[in-house]
Amino acid sequence: MTDDDLFNHMEEAIEKYKGEDKNELIAMLEILRRGERRNLYKSCLQIPYEFASRIALFPYIIGRYREGTDASGNIAKLENELNKAIGKGKNRVLVYCPPTKMQAKEVDTLIYLEEGRIVPLKLHYKHLAISAEVEQLNVRYRGLWKFYVFMHPEDLENSITRSQVITRFCMATGMSTEEAKKVSPYGFDTDEELRHLYLRKWWKERRKWVPAEAFDDIEEIVENSKEWVKCVTQEKAMNTLDCYFQEFDKIFLRTQLGKFLHESQDPYFYRNYQQTTHS
Numbered sequence: 446m447t448d449d450d451l452f453n454h455m456e457e458a459i460e461k462y463k464g465e466d467k468n469e470l471i472a473m474l475e476i477l478r479r480g481e482r483r484n485l486y487k488s489c490l491q492i493p494y495e496f497a498s499r500i501a502l503f504p505y506i507i508g509r510y511r512e513g514t515d516a517s518g519n520i521a522k523l524e525n526e527l528n529k530a531i532g533k534g535k536n537r538v539l540v541y542c543p544p545t546k547m548q549a550k551e552v553d554t555l556i557y558l559e560e561g562r563i564v565p566l567k568l569h570y571k572h573l574a575i576s577a578e579v580e581q582l583n584v585r586y587r588g589l590w591k592f593y594v595f596m597h598p599e600d601l602e603n604s605i606t607r608s609q610v611i612t613r614f615c616m617a618t619g620m621s622t623e624e625a626k627k628v629s630p631y632g633f634d635t636d637e638e639l640r641h642l643y644l645r646k647w648w649k650e651r652r653k654w655v656p657a658e659a660f661d662d663i664e665e666i667v668e669n670s671k672e673w674v675k676c677v678t679q680e681k682a683m684n685t686l687d688c689y690f691q692e693f694d695k696i697f698l699r700t701q702l703g704k705f706l707h708e709s710q711d712p713y714f715y716r717n718y719q720q721t722t723h724s
Contacts, residue, residue, distance in 0.1 A: 448481060452474070452477065452478065452481065455470075455474050455477070456474065459471060459474060469535065469536075472534075472535060472536040473536070476536065476539075484598065485598070486539060486595040486596060486597060486598065487595065487596060487598055487601050487630075487631075488593050488594060488595050488596075488630060489594055489595070489596045489601060489607055489610060489611055489629060489630070489631060489633070490592070490593065490594040490611060490614065490625065490628055490629055491591050491592075491593055491628055491629075491630060492506070492591060492592040492593075492628050493588075493590070493591050493628070494587060494588055494589070494590040494591070495588060496627070496628060497592065500620070500624055502618065502619075502620055505618065505619070506542060506592055506618070507542070507545060510523070510540070510542040510592075511542045511543075511544060511545075516542075520540050520542065523540055523614075523617055524538055524539065524540050526613055526617055527540070527594070527610050527613055527614060527617075529613070529682060530606060530609035530610045530612075530613050530682055530683070530684065531597075531600050531606055531609075531610070531682055531684060532682025532684060533600075536597075537596065537597045537600055538594065538595065538596055538597075538600075538610055539594075539595040540593070540594055540595075541592070541593040541595065542592050542593075543590060543591070543592075545587060545590060546586065546587070594610070594611075594614055596610060601631065603684060604633065604634065605639065605683065605684050605685060605686070606682075606684040607631065607633050608633045608634050608635065608636060608639055609636070609682070609683055609684060611625050611629060611633050612635060612636045622635045636670075637668070637670060639689070640667050640668065640673065640689070641667075641668060643686060643689040643690070643693075644663070644664060644667050644668075644689075644693060646686070647689070647690050647693045648660055650690075651693075651694075651697075655697060659697060659700065659701060662700045662704075663693060663696050663697050663700060666696055666700070667693065667696065676692060676695070676696055677692055
């Protein structure tokens, strides 16, 4: 088949398909169409072999996402978690973990040995004078290995979405955000940096009706990562400035309500407020 024949064949097959996963097939076809138009997904993370080895991440990534018994399932789980940061369904973020040998083709050249046998070079190169050179080539091929996280080009342009995807990747793999910054081609701000930046913008817009002492309480919660995680639903995609503003508004109202009930000295209402404050 030519490329056009293949795409037409897939479109016809998808039109006739009645399975529940038809939308996934349509999404896959769209990815292929992007390749045809050269409007490709772009990598928000490229983790090379040397870097992954230096931070002791390489064995974990290979074991979990390439050579493990459930490697494909683990990749699907990781992609699902990263796609939550975008909130547009599946296939907006793709993960690729290549084999350790990359695309290195072992030498199949036939050689003639002195004893009269003809054998493949790849089986006997260790006994020949060129063995060191072949080994060096193998080492170089291993050095070409890279782990990739790809994003839809439209999502990649959104600095908030890019930050959320990479932050979730770091949480899933144990990689630090500082390490991730070194292997992110387009760069990103950490979730903490975004919260700090947008909290200042929120305060600038809300200061007419948010008392200064209330802002101090909000800032203490927002800049504490553990407290922030308690406040924000992890399933929610925090991919716009409005999303952050909504969370800051909720924290403000909750802290003010808690302070009011506490100062009212009504133990019944205050106790029930503490039990339902995160619901």
